[in-house]
Amino acid sequence: MRTKQWIRLDNAAKIFPAAAYGSDTQVFRLSCELTEPVNAHILQQALNETAAMFPVYQCVMRRGLFWYYLDSTDLKPVVREEYKPPCSAIYCKSNKGLLYEVTYFKNRVNLEMFHVIADGKGAAVFLTALITKYLTLAHGVSAPSLFINASHTQMSNDSFATYYDDKNHSKAVPRPNSYKIKGAKVAENRLKLITGHVPVDQVLRIAKGYGATITVFLCACLIKAIGSNMSVRAKRKPVVIAIPVNLRSFFPSLTARNFFGLVHVEYDFSTESGTLEDIIQKIGKQLKEGLEPERLYSDLNRFSALEHNVFARIVPLPVKNIVMRTAYLLSRRKVTAALSNIGIINVSFGTDYIRSFDVCSATDSMQVCVCSFENCLSISFTSRFISADIQQYFFRMLVQMGIAVEISSNNVENE
């Protein structure tokens, strides 16, 4: 019998178990809509084969005395028809199952993952592999055999630890409390999901017209939409958007686990003009500064410092959970919303059978997730609030710029 392996949580993941609470389950969903109904039987077969290629995800989370850890398991993933609201909790203290789930509904395949095991980029590799497998099985064609450009050890590498340097970390810059979105919330910790599909070329053309990237352009639109719903009093506080950055594009890494950093951009409506041009210019500059390699590197080191601090390490887990949860809540007071762009999703085979890819994430207030496939840019809002005023302002703004918008929603208020 082979001995079971276990691994530590990576540095970004350490906070997630403590932070998962209520609607903020730290679960994200990546889904792929096909042009034909999903066959559950074939999907299960494809999943079995794909799961075998990613042993790093075949694990359950357990509690040690000091830290959580991931224990490899022989549990097999089971495909189910979608049976719960998007981004519902996956990890449950007493029922230790796999930390990801594959479900389907009509034409759509959903991959939901607990953030502890992977970030959006890691999940995208898994989902595209699954979809490719599915399409080759469903259509009986022998596609070029699937090839993951990383060994199992490279995939399970903790890149935070790899790039940690204890001599190089700066003090965190204290930031002021930000504006928080308020309003009546959806019942039972559910999330309102509104997805907009827009043509990539149209958005790209307009963003270029402003001299901005798609991320900066969408982030500016989001800030403007949030600003439109703020009272004069509320405008005294800045709007702060957290933007996760994929560190793989800055530090060579093939990890399938977490490897991202956060850049915060802020905009103060009380002192600035509030025009889209101005917002794009200000946050474009902030994002550029945040993405400078030295800055990212010192952030990465600060992230890892906790794990390398002996005193922090020997605190028992239950106490650590309380401390980390408090720290997380305090940090959340400094963020209005988050915008996460996982970028272009590439599929090596079967693009004709795929309609779109979408991504969305659990949140305690509002989160925007963006990804693109071929010419379809998918922008998903998940929100705790019943009101869709911000989403409405955002998408109407795109429409007014001449972009064709197609909306879909989980219609949470009818449930």
Next chain:
Amino acid sequence: MSQCNQCNVTVRGDNKVCPLCQNPLIGDVGEALYPKIPTVYRQYQLIFKILTALTLSGGIICVGINLMLPQSGYWSVFVVFGIICFWISIIAVIKRRGNLLKSITFQVVSLSLMFIALDFLIGWTGWSLNFFIPISCTVAILSLTIIVKVKKIPTEDYGVYLIANLLFCIVPIVFYFTGLISVVLPTLFCMAVSVVTCVVQIVFEGKNLWREIVKRFHV
């Protein structure tokens, strides 16, 4: 594909109103894009109302009768206790906190031990075995039955719940046969509830249970 003329967007799915502005849409209503998953409360609104009415009135009636017949002892305390435990379990289900079977078993066992100890300390009269354990087992059986229904427990785990049901019924019976019990009525009541719930579950879920048994024990 339908259209919202206020937002100038196309809307996919089975929406009748625009997700952004709630204005009515024009054009054909398509197929649903997401499954309808009713909230627990809305789905079981009637059950919840009936349960609230039953437990509340039951509790009040028991306390009332007990006050009128003070010589019969403080038995209504246990009824109220049972009702509180019952609702704790139900709320725990809805909040999805942990494994329910474990939580209920833990409640029953810890409370039973506590009350046996209490009974022993204030001079053994046997009320913990006569009343408390059969009543709490009955409550546990009822909670389990409702939970299995509300939570849509997959058939794989169904058997475990049935076995738990039987165990909760066997414990008072064991006490009965060891002659530790002087008042038989609560124990009989517990047995009756267990038998009825088991029969109901087998009648409604028998096919699935049988399939599960065949699967697990195939040669």
